[in-house]
Amino acid sequence: MHNKTLAELSAALTQGTLSSVALTQHFLDRIQRYDSQLNSLISVTAERALNQAASADQRRQAGQAGPLTGIPLLHKDIFCTQGVKTSCGSKMLDNFIAPYSATVVEKLDAAGMVMLGKTNMDEFAMGSSSETSYYGPVRNPWDTAAVPGGSSGGSAAAVAARLAPVATGTDTGGSIRQPAALCGITGIKPTYGRVSRYGMIAFASSLDQGGPMARTAEDAALMLGAMAGFDPRDSTSIDAPVPDYSATLNDSLDGLRIGLPKEYFGEGLAPEMAALLDAAIKTLEQQGAQIKEISLPNTHLAVPAYYVVAPAECSSNLSRLDGVRYGYRCAHPKDLMDLYQRSRGEGFGAEVKRRIMIGTYALSAGYYDAYYLKAQQLRRLIADDFKAAFTEVDVIAGPTAPTAAFNLGEKVDDPVTMYLSDIYTIAVNLAGVPGLSMPVGFLGGRPVGMQLIGNHFAEARLLNVAHRYQQVTAWHSQAPAAFT
């Protein structure tokens, strides 16, 4: 049952060969049996899930079910869920019972999806390995010595291990795509503004975007359709109709122009990695795509610019966590300053503190022009690179991450090395364009992903390309042996 895709499970529910209660219980049993090896979950909401499942079954009997009704899912613990702990992977919010639900959660609830629990993640989504969580590191189901990527590593590991058919994630610099790649699943970061950020705990507000993590592009399309759409409660939400992402999955790739940025296939990329990507690109070429070399000349500036923009915005967003209104408060504060400083010093982990301090420095008096303004100017150059590229090609393809999953502990003490894990994904967030990662092979038993980047609002095209690729390949249906 757990090896079926969301689309297959949806068909079984429709045919009446399966109930949502049975399906939900099956995944809850798997979580109980397997998650101790992965630590992919922070909370399991079994009772709530079984109630939602029973409602979904009733709704189906009443003839009011949609394709997602009764399908279990996991939410990244960054999405507020009313009445359920929403920790963001932090000690700071370990006691935070969200008083309201994120728009994404409300929309998926309304579609009849069943929340099994909340997934583990890098603290406040700051990390590329899911090791910075207050709740301990997540492990990769393909090899538990390896990280699952981050920050949505709990969601990626759980979906890869078949603990849930799909999960939500968020992506500020690669946090959906990089863990999707490292765990061998399919994930898409939509265009900035496509999915509401309301109730999604803010890290860097001009970069953050929620999206689906699934095993197939078809499943991601179904889920994205339910997640996307205008939300008046998010001031940067885009008021544009949501296309039927499933309707165009099978469109022909004839004449599709795919650009390969020479900067993505340069010396930083291992030859065995390049070989897997070449094979995937050949497969797309056989389906009618035309391949063209392009250039994104400012690629090398993306990581430096990002590590000003993201920390600056994070230092501002996280200033609300002050030990006064909610969240962690230190014991016996002697005065107000002590309350602020110790609540934040004790409540935040090292990586979050580093980023807040970088942002604080970059925004402090006298440094604004040298750091924040400079980074925003580079951001323009990076976005212009994509704008120019999309006059020549429809889709850009390249690696999602420079390597397959690295080992736990390998990079966690060296922030700069860790930051370079996102070298191919960060520019996409700075430009606000959509990006998808899909599995294209294995290196040493660990999955490798290929990234597809599209112009603003080209999610349907990315899902179409990934779906056509998955129709003729089987990488996406491989399951980690220990969790089959």
Next chain:
Amino acid sequence: MSLSKADVEKIAHLARIALDQADVPKYAENLSNIFTLVEQMNRIDTTDILPMAHPLDMAARLRPDVVSESNQRDQFQQIAPQVEAGLYLVPKVIE
């Protein structure tokens, strides 16, 4: 760029973060390395380039000035560390 221990302590104070003294040298090293990475930005001349504040260059949306939120103070204060009579309590600020 190289940050001293004193620089780190000053930034931590601005950020309202208490650091263990023993951790300060490590933060100084890590932050210095990150700023060295960031300073690769300076290799590019950005004179006359318009800063990009938002990925879609959109204008802020306006809405009618009407009340849209109801008072949920009691609910929100249920998760507060310390409240009394509808007020958030902190250590005394004025002697």
